[in-house]
Amino acid sequence: MHSELANFINSKVSGAGAVFEEREVGDHVIFVDPAHIFDVSKTLRDEKDFKVLQVITGTDYLDDKTIEVSYILATFDPQNSEDDLILKVKLDRENPELDSVVDVWKSADYQERECYDMLGVNFRNHPNLIRILCCYDWEGFPLRKDYEAAKEYKGMTIYPESKNNSADQEFKKLSKADPGIERPRW
Amino acid sequence: MSNTKTIEIGGTPSEKLKTDLLTINMGPQHPATHGVLRIEIKTDSEIVSEAIPHLGYLHRCMEKHCEKVDYRGVIPFTDRLDYLASMSMEWGYSMAVEKMLNIEVPKRAEYIRCIIAELQRIASHLIAFGTYAIDLGAFSPFLYAFEMREKVLRFFEELSGARLLYNYIWIGGVWNDIDDKQLKRIGKFCDEMEEEVKKYNELVSFNKIFVERTANVGVLSIEDAYQYGASGPVLRGSGVKWDLRANRPYSLYSELDFDVHVGEGERGVVGDCWNRYFVRMKEVVESVKIIRQLLDGIEDGPVMGKVPKVIKPPKGEIYIRTECPRGELGYHLISDGKKTPYRLKVKSPCFTHTSMLPLLGEGQLIADFVATIGSIDIVLGEVDR
Numbered sequence: 001m002h003s004e005l006a007n008f009i010n011s012k013v014s015g016a017g018a019v020f021e022e023r024e025v026g027d028h029v030i031f032v033d034p035a036h037i038f039d040v041s042k043t044l045r046d047e048k049d050f051k052v053l054q055v056i057t058g059t060d061y062l063d064d065k066t067i068e069v070s071y072i073l074a075t076f077d078p079q080n081s082e083d084d085l086i087l088k089v090k091l092d093r094e095n096p097e098l099d100s101v102v103d104v105w106k107s108a109d110y111q112e113r114e115c116y117d118m119l120g121v122n123f124r125n126h127p128n129l130i131r132i133l134c135c136y137d138w139e140g141f142p143l144r145k146d147y148e149a150a151k152e153y154k155g156m157t158i159y160p161e162s163k164n165n166s167a168d169q170e171f172k173k174l175s176k177a178d179p180g181i182e183r184p185r186w
Numbered sequence: 187m188s189n190t191k192t193i194e195i196g197g198t199p200s201e202k203l204k205t206d207l208l209t210i211n212m213g214p215q216h217p218a219t220h221g222v223l224r225i226e227i228k229t230d231s232e233i234v235s236e237a238i239p240h241l242g243y244l245h246r247c248m249e250k251h252c253e254k255v256d257y258r259g260v261i262p263f264t265d266r267l268d269y270l271a272s273m274s275m276e277w278g279y280s281m282a283v284e285k286m287l288n289i290e291v292p293k294r295a296e297y298i299r300c301i302i303a304e305l306q307r308i309a310s311h312l313i314a315f316g317t318y319a320i321d322l323g324a325f326s327p328f329l330y331a332f333e334m335r336e337k338v339l340r341f342f343e344e345l346s347g348a349r350l351l352y353n354y355i356w357i358g359g360v361w362n363d364i365d366d367k368q369l370k371r372i373g374k375f376c377d378e379m380e381e382e383v384k385k386y387n388e389l390v391s392f393n394k395i396f397v398e399r400t401a402n403v404g405v406l407s408i409e410d411a412y413q414y415g416a417s418g419p420v421l422r423g424s425g426v427k428w429d430l431r432a433n434r435p436y437s438l439y440s441e442l443d444f445d446v447h448v449g450e451g452e453r454g455v456v457g458d459c460w461n462r463y464f465v466r467m468k469e470v471v472e473s474v475k476i477i478r479q480l481l482d483g484i485e486d487g488p489v490m491g492k493v494p495k496v497i498k499p500p501k502g503e504i505y506i507r508t509e510c511p512r513g514e515l516g517y518h519l520i521s522d523g524k525k526t527p528y529r530l531k532v533k534s535p536c537f538t539h540t541s542m543l544p545l546l547g548e549g550q551l552i553a554d555f556v557a558t559i560g561s562i563d564i565v566l567g568e569v570d571r
Contacts, residue, residue: 054533057518110537
């Protein structure tokens with residue numbers, strides 16, 4: 001069904017460049033051109049009855065220097081047995097920018113904010129693109145593969161040395177005093 | 187006297203009297219927000235003119251942690267998402283990995299999983315029922331609910347060794363077998379539960395005060411439910427007959443006989459707080475019905491399938507959704523053929539439901555807003571992940 005869907009997208013939205021990618025295991029996906037994501041979403045909602053946007057999520061591919069953003073759609077139609085669709089776009093990792101689909105599905109509001117928060121994808125025309133899970137002044141995007149956790153936040157040390165797994169430290173002290181002591185096994 | 191005359195209290199504000207919205211913070215430590223949710227409310231006297239949820243107080247970035255541990259090690263993390271329905275959380279993840287690896291789960295394990303998940307649904311709905319009554323000012327229903335929930339937790343403790351975070355459903359099956367004595371006890375629990383629900387309905391559901399507080403409050407239309415991506419009891423409360431267990435049957439649900447209940451508007455209009463609440467009570471009875479069928483049909487056999495020692499799913503991705511007590515939970519798992527997941531995204535129903543709060547809250551009384559939050563039944567562990 002999804003291979004027909006790719007043809008359908010291409011016929012309706014010119015330049016969408018929908019490519020159906022068949023996978024050996026798991027779900028098949030459809031890639032589209034990021035510049036036309038808004039039109040593609042609108043067409044799918046209005047004409048193919050994909051009335052629910054389940055989730056927008058991104059994946060960082062460090063080697064390919066791309067970020068893939070997935071839109072998972074559903075019809076919620078009892079008659080339609082194959083209704084999950086994974087729609088993907090490939091973005092440049094350095095400057096990921098994409099049109100917002102908040103006007104198509106309102107659930108995109110929080111999902112896009114999360115995607116921005118975690119991966120730093122900028123959604124154009126989003127009404128309120130601020131962080132949602134991290135604090136509002138957090139730096140860096142945690143789910144990028146090259147992210148390094150901050151050592152300090154507003155002068156406070158994150159994970160101070162003294163608070164690291166005290167049971168292990170107790171064991172170290174004990175084993176220094178008596179090298180024959182064995183680490184407890186659970 | 188001449189000064190006070192310019193201010194007319196109760197009449198139209200004169201030019202000298204400045205009116206403004208008052209901003210108050212509900213939460214992060216507030217009993218009605220069911221955890222650490224902060225809602226910034228702009229109030230016009232008693233009326234909510236704008237509600238802005240601020241999330242993230244329980245954010246642990248579980249998705250990042252999962253990229254560092256092997257596939258089996260992810261299961262304890264999934265427990266901590268919706269800590270009131272841990273078994274259902276584990277099940278979805280296990281199913282996703284099993285589908286990727288093409289592992290066949292033994293029949294007995296499937297039966298045990300279904301029984302456990304339905305018991306978990308009952309326990310979770312009991313919390314929703316009890317805490318909702320507390321939100322609205324009734325304390326005793328909470329005690330009744332916890333008495334019954336305790337029985338489920340005791341049973342889970344015998345089975346898995348833990349009361350809340352079980353790590354019981356494993357990839358390929360379940361950790362431990364159930365013995366016949368325990369199955370008999372579940373049967374007894376089902377009988378008790380059916381009687382209890384009748385009591386709850388008398389005590390709370392059709393109580394005049396409760397109905398007055400919840401009927402016609404926080405109405406969610408079908409269009410908005412779809413637009414905001416609602417699922418589970420919230421969607422069914424709006425009158426949409428959609429349940430993954432019936433419409434996209436997974437595991438044993440295709441062999442079972444049960445009804446999908448929707449809000450019918452016995453009190454109030456379809457889509458209000460009362461209907462969302464009552465769908466849950468009907469679902470408890472339905473779960474009892476499902477468990478009885480499973481207890482009749484359970485067969486002997488192993489509880490663990492053939493699973494490779496090192497789990498390495500082939501390259502690819504999968505999206506699995508299951509019907510959890512709070513809605514549809516989805517796992518989007520991307521594998522690059524290594525020992526650890528490349529990316530695991532959790533689609534949490536509570537996160538999408540939280541995004542409806544500004545819509546539902548606008549124009550409500552503050553007390554009604556509390557009733558609305560309770561009827562959506564969010565768990566912050568799942569919202570923030």
